[in-house]
Amino acid sequence: MAIDLPPLPYPKDALAPVISTQTLEFHHGKHHQAYVTNTNKLIAGTDLESADLETLIRKTAGDPAKAGLFNNAAQVWNHTFYWHCLKPNGGGKPTGAIAGRIQADFGSYEKFLEDFKNAAVTQFGSGWAWLALAGGKLEILKTANADTPLVHGKKALLTVDVWEHAYYLDYQNRRPDYVAAVLEKLVNWEFVNSQL
Numbered sequence: 001m002a003i004d005l006p007p008l009p010y011p012k013d014a015l016a017p018v019i020s021t022q023t024l025e026f027h028h029g030k031h032h033q034a035y036v037t038n039t040n041k042l043i044a045g046t047d048l049e050s051a052d053l054e055t056l057i058r059k060t061a062g063d064p065a066k067a068g069l070f071n072n073a074a075q076v077w078n079h080t081f082y083w084h085c086l087k088p089n090g091g092g093k094p095t096g097a098i099a100g101r102i103q104a105d106f107g108s109y110e111k112f113l114e115d116f117k118n119a120a121v122t123q124f125g126s127g128w129a130w131l132a133l134a135g136g137k138l139e140i141l142k143t144a145n146a147d148t149p150l151v152h153g154k155k156a157l158l159t160v161d162v163w164e165h166a167y168y169l170d171y172q173n174r175r176p177d178y179v180a181a182v183l184e185k186l187v188n189w190e191f192v193n194s195q196l
């Protein structure tokens with residue numbers, strides 16, 4: 001069973017000007033595609049050939065001999081999740097059940113925003129900022145490179161990709177501006193609620 005590149009859940013120009021068409025063309029069409037291609041090459045002819053993506057990630061996590069496969073498979077998962085966390089005309093204050101959970105666990109939306117931005121901006125080098133559910137409580141975390149909450153027993157609810165390839169064409173080195181714009185204008189809170 002080959003791993004497929006899922007299509008974007010919206011047209012490539014749908015997130016502009018926050019995330020440009022050109023960024024989505026490269027980010028989905030080249031970077032995400034490369035992780036899919038590499039994953040398929042690395043599992044071809046092995047006992048993991050017919051495993052699904054989550055199984056691949058869980059079975060290779062923490063194994064130095066399988067780091068290449070883990071990195072590519074986890075990046076396939078992380079990117080598919082990231083695309084679904086975004087939508088045109090999204091962002092701003094949450095709606096639905098997640099709004100109450102954020103209020104309860106962070107004290108306010110503003111505090112959540114501050115903590116999430118801080119995680120995204122302080123992730124040194126490539127990685128991801130996450131809102132996740134851990135032991136029944138919301139938690140903000142940052143992960144390096146391909147690392148992902150599901151191998152730490154946490155359920156991802158929202159992510160922002162902070163690899164330079166996610167924002168460099170549109171924001172150059174201004175990662176804080178990219179993160180703020182995504183949170184303000186693109187977060188798909190309906191999707192976040194669907195993951196609760």
Ligand code: FE
Nearest residue numbers: 161163165166
């Ligand atoms: Fe990326």
